[in-house]
Amino acid sequence: RILLGYRSDHTPICTCPEGYTGDPFTNCFPKPPPTQPPPAADPCNPSPCGPNAQCNDGICTCLPEYQGDPYSGCRPECVLNTDCPRDKACIRNKCKDPCPGTCGQDAKCDVINHIPVCSCPEGMSGNPFVACRVMQAPVTTQPCNPSPCGPFSQCREVNGQAVCSCVPGYIGSPPACRP
Numbered sequence: 001r002i003l004l005g006y007r008s009d010h011t012p013i014c015t016c017p018e019g020y021t022g023d024p025f026t027n028c029f030p031k032p033p034p035t036q037p038p039p040a041a042d043p044c045n046p047s048p049c050g051p052n053a054q055c056n057d058g059i060c061t062c063l064p065e066y067q068g069d070p071y072s073g074c075r076p077e078c079v080l081n082t083d084c085p086r087d088k089a090c091i092r093n094k095c096k097d098p099c100p101g102t103c104g105q106d107a108k109c110d111v112i113n114h115i116p117v118c119s120c121p122e123g124m125s126g127n128p129f130v131a132c133r134v135m136q137a138p139v140t141t142q143p144c145n146p147s148p149c150g151p152f153s154q155c156r157e158v159n160g161q162a163v164c165s166c167v168p169g170y171i172g173s174p175p176a177c178r179p
Contacts, residue, residue, distance in 0.1 A: 012025075016028035019031055043055070043057060043058030044056070044057070044058060047060075048060060048071065049070055049071060050069065050070060050071055050072045050073030050074065051073040051074065052066045052073060052074040052075065053066075053070035053071070053073070053074050054070075062074035065077075065093065065094075076093035076094075077090075077093055077094050077095055078090035078093060078094065078095050079093065081114035082114075083095070084114065086111070086112075086113055086114060087111045088111070088114065089111070089114045089115070089116075090114075097111065098111060098114070098115070098116040099111060099116045102116040102118060103116070103118035103128055103129060104118065104126075104127060104128055104129050104130040104131045104132065105130075105131040105132065106120075106121070106124060106131060106132040106133070107119065107120055107121075107128035107129070107131070107132045108120075108121050108128075120132035123135060141160075142157070143155075143157050143160065143161055143162035144156070144157050144162050147162070147164075148162050148164065149162070149164035149165075149174040149175060150164070150174050150175020150176070150177065151175070151177065152166060152167055152170045152177035152178070152179075153165065153166050153167060153170075153174035153175065153177045154166075154167050
């Protein structure tokens with residue numbers, strides 16, 4: 001306690017020192033530290049978000065590469081091929097065209113029920129997983145040129161074959177036609 005002096009009626013004037021409180025005539029004690037407000041509640045602890053989601057100021061969002069309801073749970077675009085349209089396949093949790101890099105040179109790729117199917121285009125042949133090549137056009141032959149029938153005979157093409165007969169006025173069998 002600190003005695004500050006006396007009043008005119010000779011009663012003492014007392015006060016507690018700085019940082020102390022209480023009745024200065026009986027007991028001064030240290031002031032308690034100022035009470036701090038309780039820390040603000042963290043809206044993300046515990047997290048209100050579902051699996052594969054993140055919380056920011058109490059708002060949930062799906063992690064990159066995930067989709068869905070962030071409060072009940074986010075999932076990748078696909079886990080199985082059946083999660084994708086029939087012309088796509090589930091590749092690393094994304095619905096993608098499965099053809100790139102699957103077929104050989106000049107081959108075509110069709111996706112049938114999520115599966116890439118390689119084939120050579122019309123007019124080409126080969127192994128579609130290695131390479132397709134242009135098919136060689138068959139060499140057209142003319143079976144009657146030059147004529148295989150001999151003198152005094154005529155040649156007709158029937159179903160791609162030479163058919164020989166003697167000219168009118170001649171008899172026998174080609175190549176031995178005679179008058």
